[in-house]
Amino acid sequence: MTIVAIDHVAEGRFQQLGLSADLLVRALLRADAEAKLTTGLEPPTAEGTTRYGKTVRYVREELIPLGWKSDNYRNFCRTIHPSGSFSIATSSGDEFTGVDVPGMKPSTKYPKGDLTALAVKQNANQGVLDLGDDYAVGAVDLAVLANIWILLQRVTDETIYAELSLPTGIENGVIVDWEERILLPQISRQNPPPAVAVEEPPSGDGDAYNVEVALR
Template sequence: MEPVCHVGVAAVQRLHELGLTPDDLHKAIAGGSAEARLCTEMDAPGMAGYAFWSRSNRTFRERMAPKGWAFSNAQSILRTIHPSGSFTITAVSGSGMVGEEAANFSGDVRTKNPKGPAVAKLVERNYVQLPLFPVARPDVRDEVEVNELPTWFLLYKSSKEGLSFELSLPVEMHGKHVDTWRERIILDDNPFLGAEFDIKRLDEIPAMSPVEVPVEFKGAL
């Protein structure tokens, strides 16, 4: 099955098939952004990025829980599980052409941080389960081991222009970065544009003036 990029009306329709709305994604990104922007240079380096990752997943879970979604932290992958048990979603930082329709399906969009064996197996399972297009199947109620479920990535990227995001299905990685996708869902509406949403700058170590310590030598006694 050929890779496909859903945009505009098609993106909204595909989200609907997955039991989602554009606002579900917006709320997750907004939650991560709000938490990350509380960080300052006084925080530990990288704290803004960690806060964004954790809170975007938490916000998504809180929003979807009343709709019957569950969640799992197995293998330190923060997954939110569709009520049907047919797939999961995890928010992950991305790099490259995240949220850009012109990006190809291999190499242009990738995870920002290197991933370990757990994610590698997850992506491999996604590939093996194709050409099944994971969709919401409300009639399926049997419990399934979370590590056997297809997992979509809610990718987000911070830049001077703001935040970009997309919901995509990973199927391959090269080296330690996931960089190949079977489906990409890109919404036209992005309420996170503008320098105020640039989370990346909060994780940059500010230039520090060298500290000069005066040393005085005492004369011989």
């Protein structure tokens, strides 16, 4: 049975994990602001690719100052809790992402790779899949894949639906089952919180500056 936490229960659970809803919402809105800069003249996947990459970046920018670490083991991008006991990856989700619908669970929108499949099996304590020589025991550090949480998001024209959830079931590369789901409040893309400060990288002379991004 999947545990679903919402509202004040969700916030308490986030705090237990060293997180907060505000922190994750801020990262998602910053990534959304950058995804909105795509115009349709880029390749068709540009908006989704931008959203994914910037979500990873902005989650890390929020958490690394708090002692978290980043890791890109075999291009599996995780942000690791200071204790090393769990980490966060990110993905897009289906229409049940970020909402509590009785009898329904979210799935990842697209199939995931072999390392994600291994991580889900690790979470479920179901042993190791046979994924060939490249992923044989000894070729992959299974400790890296333990306790992977997924920051799952679904974006519509008006709203970002999101949750932080612990996956335990995967079929044909699609994550379909979860031990625990911690739902974020629905995030308005039309009337978001005040402008999000986006840290720009230092310029050549060593000075840094902020750009206030007004979300449309």
